[in-house]
Amino acid sequence: xxxxxxxxxxxxxxxxxxxxxxxxxxxxxxxxxxxxxxxxxxxxxxxxxxxxxxxxxxxxxxxxxxxxxxxxxxxxxxxxxxxxxxxxxxxxxxxxxxxxxxxxxxxxxxxxxxxxxxxxxxxxxxxxxxxxxxxxxxxxxxxxxxxxxxxxxxxxxxxxxxxxxxxxxxxxxxxxxxxxxxxxxxxxxxxxxxxxxxxxxxxxxxxxxxxxxxxxxxxxxxxxxxxxxxxxxxxxxx
Amino acid sequence: xxxxxxxxxxxxxxxxxxxxxxxxxxxxxxxxxxxxxxxxxxxxxxxxxxxxxxxxxxxxxxxxxxxxxxxxxxxxxxxxxxxxxxxxxxxxxxxxxxxxxxxxxxxxxxxxxxxxxxxxxxxxxxxxxxxxxxxxxxxxxxxxxxxxxxxxxxxxxxxxxxxxxxxxxxxxxxxxxxxxxxx
Numbered sequence: 001x002x003x004x005x006x007x008x009x010x011x012x013x014x015x016x017x018x019x020x021x022x023x024x025x026x027x028x029x030x031x032x033x034x035x036x037x038x039x040x041x042x043x044x045x046x047x048x049x050x051x052x053x054x055x056x057x058x059x060x061x062x063x064x065x066x067x068x069x070x071x072x073x074x075x076x077x078x079x080x081x082x083x084x085x086x087x088x089x090x091x092x093x094x095x096x097x098x099x100x101x102x103x104x105x106x107x108x109x110x111x112x113x114x115x116x117x118x119x120x121x122x123x124x125x126x127x128x129x130x131x132x133x134x135x136x137x138x139x140x141x142x143x144x145x146x147x148x149x150x151x152x153x154x155x156x157x158x159x160x161x162x163x164x165x166x167x168x169x170x171x172x173x174x175x176x177x178x179x180x181x182x183x184x185x186x187x188x189x190x191x192x193x194x195x196x197x198x199x200x201x202x203x204x205x206x207x208x209x210x211x212x213x214x215x216x217x218x219x220x221x222x223x224x225x226x227x228x229x230x231x232x233x234x235x236x237x238x
Numbered sequence: 239x240x241x242x243x244x245x246x247x248x249x250x251x252x253x254x255x256x257x258x259x260x261x262x263x264x265x266x267x268x269x270x271x272x273x274x275x276x277x278x279x280x281x282x283x284x285x286x287x288x289x290x291x292x293x294x295x296x297x298x299x300x301x302x303x304x305x306x307x308x309x310x311x312x313x314x315x316x317x318x319x320x321x322x323x324x325x326x327x328x329x330x331x332x333x334x335x336x337x338x339x340x341x342x343x344x345x346x347x348x349x350x351x352x353x354x355x356x357x358x359x360x361x362x363x364x365x366x367x368x369x370x371x372x373x374x375x376x377x378x379x380x381x382x383x384x385x386x387x388x389x390x391x392x393x394x395x396x397x398x399x400x401x402x403x404x405x406x407x408x409x410x411x412x413x414x415x416x417x418x419x420x421x
Contacts, residue, residue, distance in 0.1 A: 004252035018263045019250060027268065031275045038282035045286055050294060063287045082288070083280035090279065091272060113255055114264035118272065121265070181254075 001192050003185050005112050023112040030094045030109065073227035081126070081230070088119055089223050096180055096215025099187065100207045110180040110218070113173060120169035123226040127168070131233035139233065168229060176218045183210030382414050 009020040041059050048056045066086050070078065095109040109115045131139035143161045144153030187210055191199060386407060393403060 002252070004254050006252040007249045010249065016259070016263060018267055019260060021252070021264070023264070024267065024271075027271050031271060034275060035278055035282075038279050042282045042286065045290065048290060050298075059283070059287055060291060063284065063291065067288065083284050084276050086284045087272065087276035087279045091275060109268075112264075114261050115268045117261075118265040118268040122269070 001188060003181075003188060005107065021112070022107045023109045023115055026095065026098060026106040027091075027109045027115070029104075029106060030091055030098060033094060034090055069223070070227065073224050074231040077234075078130075078227070078230065081227075084122070084126075085223060085227065088122075088226075089219060092119070092176070092222060093216065093219040096219055097211050099184060100211040100215075108180050108184060108215075110176055111184045113177045116177040117169065117173035119222070120173035120226075123172060123229065124165075124169040126226075127229045127233045128165075130230050134234035172222060172225060176222050179214055179218050183214055186210060382411070386410060 005021045005023055007019045007021050008025065011018045011020065041055070044055055052060050063086075066089060067079070067082065070082055070085065074081070092110060095115075098104065098106050099108050128139075131142075135142070141153060143165075144155065144158050145161070146154065146157070148154050187203070187206060190203065190206060194202075389410070390403060390407065393406060
């Protein structure tokens, strides 16, 4: 039984070779679904009314729930990050639960570390950009905390703080990667080991846990942690 | 110079995890994909819907504020009308009191006038009675005189002397007057 990420081709850019993997295919599929949904919403938006119903209800529920989530996690001053994290939330959620449809037989993009680390690195960059933007030199000084005698930067602690900062994207990416990959492997083992007649009904519970529950939970955890780190980086000492 | 070639020949075998240049390239491609998706979703879905909801919220808030203003104005008008109603009630009471007082005065005046008129009528009636009484008395005197004359005639006829006639006449008159006045 092979759980490797399969390659379907490659793109050569000069001397570099980029593999086109299962993750790309699944990502494009997820992107396609989301873009189609967005186009439909954009077309129907002209007919949206004050009292929502049907598709409008669903769309408003999504956006409003996410805005409330963003406000609770990071605060209203980070609404400008809403577009990025809305996309991250949507793409990670859909990627995590895409395995619930066995007919499509797509491997969740989030079961590829290169995908999760990409999102985690964006979070890492945002943490430091926003930290410097909101706190300026104070944010750089915070790498030397706690200060000696309350005011002298502690050079010895800088490496530890640096490792702590670098650990954030690594832990973020591996947490989601590990959880989704474990679900993928377990589901693969189940389908590979049991007789055909047991592949109906019973997997529903496994999919409900490994794909739906774990997928939603991991999406929530990833987004909440990202927003919390960003919010903490911008928080001034008051 | 970059040379982009899509090929399926000599594919590397798949892998589960790696920390190399390929991982960086993969991450770059994923960043491109998700970044592109973020731009599209932001342009088509997230921002338009959020703006629409914000505008609707502001519009509803304005409507609520307007309704609150209107309610406050209505409250003020209601208070004003109630004050006017109270004033009207007071004015009504004043008018009714004045009318009642006027009616009482008029009634009293009418009663006084009626009493005066009744008194006048009574006085006139008394006068009439007096006049009738005198008229009746003079009629009676006349009748008595006639009767006396008749009696005298008869007595004369019976050959009475003058003294006896006068005595008789006086006694008769005295008796007549005494009985008439007593009755």
